[in-house]
Amino acid sequence: xxxxxxxxxxxxxxxxxxxxxxxxxxxxxxxxxxxxxxxxxxxxxxxxxxxxxxxxxxxxxxxxxxxxxxxxxxxxxxxxxxxxxxxxxxxxxxxxxxxxxxxxxxxxxxxxxxxxxxxxxxxxxxxxxxxxxxxxxxxxxxxxxxxxxxxxxxxxxxxxxxxxxxxxxxxxxxxxxxxxxxxxxxxxxxxxxxxxxxxxxxxxxxxxxxxxxxxxxxxxxxxxxxxxxxxxxxxxxxxxxxxxxxxxxxxxxxxxxxxxxxxxxxxxxxxxxxxxxxxxxxxxxxxxxxxxxxxxxxxxxxxxxxxxxxxxxxxxxxxxxxxxxxxxxxxxxxxxxxxxxxxxxxxxxxxxxxxxxxxxxxxxxxxxxxxxxxxxxxxxxxxxxxxxxxxxxxxxxxxxxxxxxxxxxxxxxxxxxxxxxxxxxxxxxxxxxxxxxxxxxxxxxxxxxxxxxxxxxxxxxxxxxxxxxxxxxxxxxxxxxxxxxxxxxxxxxxxxxxxxxxxxxxxxxxxxxxxxxxxxxxxxxxxxxxxxxxxxxxxxxxxxxxxxxxxxxxxxxxxxxxxxxxxxxxxxxxxxxxxxxxxxxxxxxxxxxxxxxxxxxxxxxxxxxxxxxxxxxxxxxxxxxxx
Numbered sequence: 001x002x003x004x005x006x007x008x009x010x011x012x013x014x015x016x017x018x019x020x021x022x023x024x025x026x027x028x029x030x031x032x033x034x035x036x037x038x039x040x041x042x043x044x045x046x047x048x049x050x051x052x053x054x055x056x057x058x059x060x061x062x063x064x065x066x067x068x069x070x071x072x073x074x075x076x077x078x079x080x081x082x083x084x085x086x087x088x089x090x091x092x093x094x095x096x097x098x099x100x101x102x103x104x105x106x107x108x109x110x111x112x113x114x115x116x117x118x119x120x121x122x123x124x125x126x127x128x129x130x131x132x133x134x135x136x137x138x139x140x141x142x143x144x145x146x147x148x149x150x151x152x153x154x155x156x157x158x159x160x161x162x163x164x165x166x167x168x169x170x171x172x173x174x175x176x177x178x179x180x181x182x183x184x185x186x187x188x189x190x191x192x193x194x195x196x197x198x199x200x201x202x203x204x205x206x207x208x209x210x211x212x213x214x215x216x217x218x219x220x221x222x223x224x225x226x227x228x229x230x231x232x233x234x235x236x237x238x239x240x241x242x243x244x245x246x247x248x249x250x251x252x253x254x255x256x257x258x259x260x261x262x263x264x265x266x267x268x269x270x271x272x273x274x275x276x277x278x279x280x281x282x283x284x285x286x287x288x289x290x291x292x293x294x295x296x297x298x299x300x301x302x303x304x305x306x307x308x309x310x311x312x313x314x315x316x317x318x319x320x321x322x323x324x325x326x327x328x329x330x331x332x333x334x335x336x337x338x339x340x341x342x343x344x345x346x347x348x349x350x351x352x353x354x355x356x357x358x359x360x361x362x363x364x365x366x367x368x369x370x371x372x373x374x375x376x377x378x379x380x381x382x383x384x385x386x387x388x389x390x391x392x393x394x395x396x397x398x399x400x401x402x403x404x405x406x407x408x409x410x411x412x413x414x415x416x417x418x419x420x421x422x423x424x425x426x427x428x429x430x431x432x433x434x435x436x437x438x439x440x441x442x443x444x445x446x447x448x449x450x451x452x453x454x455x456x457x458x459x460x461x462x463x464x465x466x467x468x469x470x471x472x473x474x475x476x477x478x479x480x481x482x483x484x485x486x487x488x489x490x491x492x493x494x495x496x497x498x499x500x501x502x503x504x505x506x507x508x509x510x511x512x513x514x515x516x517x518x519x520x521x522x523x524x525x526x527x528x529x530x531x532x533x534x535x536x537x538x539x540x541x542x543x544x545x546x547x548x549x550x551x552x553x554x555x556x557x558x559x560x561x562x563x564x565x566x567x568x569x570x571x572x573x574x575x576x577x578x579x580x581x582x583x584x585x586x587x588x589x590x591x592x593x594x595x596x597x598x599x600x601x602x603x604x605x606x607x608x609x610x611x612x613x614x615x616x617x618x619x620x621x622x623x624x625x626x627x
Contacts, residue, residue, distance in 0.1 A: 074117030
């Protein structure tokens with residue numbers, strides 16, 4: 001059971017659960033520094049509030065148990081601890097010669113974080129403590145996980161990108177395009193084979209791919225300057241302790257947050273906090289004259305005054321225009337999401353209206369691609385509409401398809417490096433192939449080839465697009481070639497094995513189809529799929545191997561207890577071996593989910609009256625519903 005207030009939430013109020021963990025770590029670090037270095041004795045209420053934040057953040061962080069946060073906090077607390085007992089206040093205690101001229105103090109907050117961090121670092125992974133916390137989160141319904149490319153995978157992407165774009169990289173927001181182009185083929189053996197990652201292992205490492213060496217150098221200079229000025233400042237004694245304490249808070253907070261921009265991809269709120277804290281740090285450095293100010297008088301030189309005012313006005317206008325465009329994009333995204341909600345509810349016409357509105361507000365390839373897919377669906381509905389005259393159906397169909405083609409082509413022009421746009425264009429032309437429209441097959445194949453060039457190691461392009469196109473063209477041998485190619489890229493591709501077996505069966509090679517399924521299920525038991533067991537069970541039933549069919553179909557039902565199609569052939573097989581009671585139970589189970597199915601009613605009647613059951617089933621596509 002799960003707690004009602006979590007209910008399997010994959011995100012928190014602060015974004016992803018790991019974002020929440022980083023926030024909690026920042027609050028814990030800030031509270032520790034305030035308790036260590038700020039003078040709070042005269043403010044007992046505020047001090048109590050900081051202690052409460054310290055405790056609450058520690059509890060939240062223990063619940064999330066994000067390993068990198070514990071490492072960073074442990075190191076930061078150790079540095080603060082050593083700094084406090086060895087340097088802090090030394091300039092104010094020069095006359096105190098106790099313990100070698102230094103006042104030695106062990107303050108509880110930093111020492112406590114060091115101990116707790118060590119405990120979670122050593123025991124919080126796959127050890128007993130980590131497993132206990134993981135089980136506790138599972139019981140509460142809090143799935144805390146993160147899926148992203150590894151350091152090695154991100155570095156591999158960077159090397160391949162920099163080999164052809166070394167200075168500026170692939171361009172802003174192009175990591176996903178580089179990922180699908182260069183991802184290791186070994187990824188296809190994992191459950192994330194079809195994931196198009198938008199970032200690498202962290203935000204800043206991903207910039208090496210998208211901004212090249214120039215961007216990487218800019219980031220290094222920026223981060224180095226923060227570290228240089230921070231270290232330089234905290235070991236000076238020219239400022240009062242309040243100013244130094246405030247700088248320590250902003251410096252430690254900045255370093256902490258930038259580290260997580262390096263090892264993690266923070267959400268927008270966390271990134272905004274990072275820049276805010278960094279801005280506070282720079283402001284303190286400026287105020288204390290560590291960073292020198294350049295004073296320029298605009299009054300003494302009229303020409304300089306004119307140019308500066310002009311630039312200032314242009315900057316204001318540009319800021320307002322940029323804000324308007326950003327707001328327009330957010331509004332368009334909100335409208336687009338409303339369209340997706342309508343689409344999921346089955347209101348295709350309403351969804352099209354919303355997505356069209358979104359595309360008018362902001363020219364995004366996603367919107368035009370979605371519009372194209374909606375128009376293809378509407379065109380398909382027209383072909384099945386028997387209430388309209390044939391000529392009107394033809395004209396409206398051609399108009400809808402023409403709109404779909406234009407929208408898909410617009411998507412490819414807006415973002416020619418997104419393989420999904422080319423797949424959408426190919427799908428439009430593919431819909432015309434069964435109708436015999438001239439050049440539709442060639443145009444579809446051309447678009448699919450462009451998509452494959454951009455995403456060469458994705459087996460679904462070969463299976464779901466090239467193979468399906470050939471099937472629509474009635475070129476079965478060519479379709480089998482594409483399916484076989486997809487299996488070479490991903491040998492545990494369940495859908496490919498299923499389609500290849502169906503083709504074998506249609507060609508009259510049921511033995512080959514059955515053997516293919518058996519080999520796959522024995523080689524990859526971890527990819528056991530109820531649909532594959534149904535397919536194999538049907539082939540066994542069709543071949544008269546009823547006992548084997550019963551064994552296989554029972555496995556399908558064990559995976560999906562209310563799998564009506566599997567129960568249908570299981571019932572037929574049981575009746576063939578004389579187990580009429582078992583067969584009756586299967587058909588009665590189906591009847592609960594398919595009360596209007598006449599075939600099931602007839603079979604139940606025959607079984608109860610002792611008559612033979614022979615539905616003459618010839619395909620796995622029965623009239624019962626899969627539940």
